[in-house]
Amino acid sequence: MKTLGGIGAMILGVVAILVSVGLQTIWAPPAVFNATTETTQEAPLTIITDGVDIDPDEAIEYTVRGEGDFTLMYGQLRDIEAWVGDAAHNRIDGVNTDVGRGEDPSVNITYVDGQAEVPNPVTSDLWLATQEVTDEVTQRWTRTDAGEWALLIAVDGTAPAPADFSVSWVNVEPNSPLIVPLMIAGIALVIIGIALLIWRFIEFRRRAKRTSGRRAVQRGDYTGLTAADVMAGSEPTTQTLSVEQIEAGEPVQDPDTDQATEVVAGLPITEDDQLADEDELAVRDSAAGEPTGVDEPADAEKTADQPAADVQPADDDDLDEEHPDDDDDNDAPGGSSTPDDEPNTEHLPLLDEPADKDHSEDKKDNGGFLRRTVTALSAMGLAIGLGVGPAHAATESPTEEDISDQVDQDQLEEEVDPEEPDTFPLVVDAQFGQILDAVAAATEQGDQDLDVDALTGRVTGHALRSRQDSYRNHAIDEEYPIRIPVASDEILATWMDRDESFPRTIYAVTSDAEGSATQLLVLRQEDARSQYQLIQNAPFAPGAELPAGSLADHNVVDMANDESTDLVMSPDAAVEALADYLTDPEAESADQIADNEWIDMIHEHQANLEETHSENDIDASVTRTLFEDSVTSVRLPNGSALVFGTMNSLESLTPQEEGATVDVTDLVQEVGEFPSSSHEGQVRIRYREQFALLIPADGEVSLAGYETVLSTVD
Known part of the structure; x- marks a missing residue:
């Protein structure tokens, strides 16, 4: 009975193990699922949302097929939707897995009618990463827990964008609940069977020894x-x-x-x-x-x-x-x-x-065969029980360069403000770095060639006009100070409102590697299809101090210029006080503006101007007016306000006697198109002054940045 019981237990154990393995292999559902899109209408754009990433354990693998060259653009879904706007497009936003057994899942794709042609979106600043593809690309979905991201696919905005999209992922269905119990029971039965056979063998040897003893006794009596x-x-x-x-x-x-x-x-x-x-x-x-x-x-x-x-x-x-x-x-x-x-x-x-x-030889032969059979079954059972684990799909990572290689997942997660985890910055640090590099490259090219056309698309507003005047002045007078370059080596501080509407504005303090070109910058994106452009900039004033800031700060808010809540004064009032104080050191607002080295230099220049021309019977005066709509204000995380603006500084030189002349420099003569350096009558010289002010909750307003450029002469 022990022999039969042992053999039976081992057979049952092996069968249980084989069934457990079979539930993980031949009887298991597919290890990898594949889903593809169905035929749809042609459109210049294709949007793929993270709804296709249905595998909770690891990012799915996807394939995009097209004809010829096309571009993948990775960005926040809200930015992609803003850029697409009313354009016709195909939207892929999920996978339908509710299908019958044996049927393949399908990719959910929806056609949205709209404009048949759009600009090429590849150069937009909204994308964190782009990838040029020819015919086909297979790679893993870029997964991040920070923000909501998507892919935009386009050829050039006019040709149909690829919509042949397929995904594959490891089966996430739970394993059969019988796998582990059967495996454990099978191994236990195999062990029990082996134990019974060993017990029977030991018992047989003991009996053989007892028999030998009786035989010896009988030999002595016979x-x-x-x-x-x-x-x-x-x-x-x-x-x-x-x-x-x-x-x-x-x-x-x-x-x-x-x-x-x-x-x-x-x-x-x-x-x-x-x-x-x-x-x-x-x-x-x-x-x-x-x-x-x-x-x-x-x-x-x-x-x-x-x-x-x-x-x-x-x-x-x-x-x-x-x-x-x-x-x-x-x-x-x-x-x-x-x-x-x-x-x-x-x-x-x-x-x-x-x-x-x-008969004895037959028993001996049968016993040997039995031992060999039991040994083989034992080895097979234990090998299967101990050596076979759950089935896993054999997947290979794509060998091509993945668009996710351009995305720093850890950095994206750091962009989330721990005090406001439900919101996400409109622009992340890596994205702003790309924007700043593009602006710096454009201004560097323009500054080197004194070519305003090189600034097109990246510099506008007062920043553009200041550089245009500066290029002209330097072309006339080589000794005229050159522009301080827009540095992108170091980003010292950034602030941005999280309002998704347009225009969007970024405020930043940047510097070069040596720290000699620190500037305050204002960059603005007018609409989704526009690029960020430099609208104002001013060199950082000596002795100025600004609070730290990053794009992860959620409590940065663009504010109205007349708002003074929790501030020593409103931006409008601060700009007016600065204009008065720069023009007249004895102005009533002098006590509201903090002392600054550059302000002292401005006062000294104006005093010398008046004194020098008075000796020649010329009245010199300085007045300042604010350029309309040039003031931009933002409330910083510490409650203070940073204000940027541009003023027109007018120097009027009027002879005291009628018919007298005013001697001007070659630069003023060239800009004013005077026939000679001695101009009869009044001469008006205008300077464009860009500035930045820091308005605290209490105390004095401080000058954070300032520059002036000769603008016009008449």
Whole structure:
């Protein structure tokens, strides 16, 4: 029972393990799902949202197929939707997995009618990353927990954008609940089966040892045939047959005269037992001092008590059975007749091979086969149980450069303000870096070539007009100060309102690597399809201090110029106070503006101007007016306000006597298109002054940035 139980347990265990493995392989659902888009209408744009990323464990792999070259643009979904606007487009925003068993999922795609042609979106500042593709691209979806991101696909804004989109992802269906129990039960059954077989083997060995002991005892009690028995049976009247003859059924030749045949044969012995008996006989013969064999008749009585060669059974079952009784109950233990009966007996030769040898060999062969079978089943069961794990899809990462390589996921997560996690910056640091690099490259090219056309698209407003005047002035007078470059090596501070509407404005403080070109910048994007442009800039004033700021700050708000809540004064009032104080050091607003080195220089220049021209009977005066709509204000995270603006500074030179002339420089003469450096009558010289003010909650308004450029002369 133990053998059968062990084998049965192992078979059941292997079956349970195989079923567990089958539930993970041949009977498991597909390891990888694939979904593709259906046929749709042509459109110049295609939007792909993160709704296609349905795998919660890892980003899905997607493929976009088209004809020829096209571009992938990665940006925030709100920016993509703002750029697309009323244009015709295909929108892919999810995967339909609610399908019948055996059916493939499909990608949800919707066509939105609209404008058939749009500008090429590839140059927009709204994208965090772009990728040029030819015919086909396969890569992983760029996943981030910060913000809502999407892909925009376009060729050039006029040709149809690719809409052949497919995704593949690892099956996220839960495994069968029977996998683990079956695996555990199978391994347990295999172990139990092995234990039962080992137990049965140990029990068999113990029984074999006990049997050997009983056999030894029986050898000591059994005397066998004596020499007297052999010699007494020498009469020819008794027929003697061998065992083989009897078993063969050889007939009796003379039934009337033939005597009964007595067959005396030892029990079948094994080869080992026979060798042991020969050793024992040798010992006994040595002790008697006589050779082994048959004694002379005269010594028959003397040797009657000496035992003949021992015989032992070859099978354990034979030991457990009684020997058949002889006809004469008074036979000697060896089985021979008493001397009175004097039967004619002959000791038949012992069989070299017992009758049950073939059966024993069969059992031995069967046992070997059984051991091999059990070993094979055990090894297979344990190998399957311990070596096979849950099935996983074999997926390979795309070898091509992924658009996600251009996206720093850790940096995006850092953009989230911990105090306002539900909102996300309109522009992230990496994106602003790209914008700043583009503006810096345009201004560097323009400054180097003194070419205003190089600034087109990246500089506008007062920043453009100031550079235009500066290029002109430097072309006329090489000693005229050159422009301070827009540096992008270091971004010292950035502020931006999170209002999604347009226009959008970024305020920044940047510097070069040496720290010699620190500037305050104002960049503005008028609409979704426009680029960020520099509208105002001013060199950082010496001694000025500004609070720290980053695009992650959620409490930065663009403010109205007349708002003074929690401020020492409104932006409008601060600009007016600055204009008055710059023009007149003794103005009432002098106490409201903090002392500054540049302000002192301005006052000194104006004083020298008046004094120099008064000696020549020329009245010199300075007035300042604010350019309309030039003031931009933003409330910073610490509650203060940063104000940018541009003023027109007018220097009027009027001769005290009619017909007198005013001597001007070559630059003023060229700009004013005067025929000579001595101009009869009044001369008016205008300067464009860009500035930045910091308005605190209390205290004095401070000048943060300032520059002036000769603008016009008449």
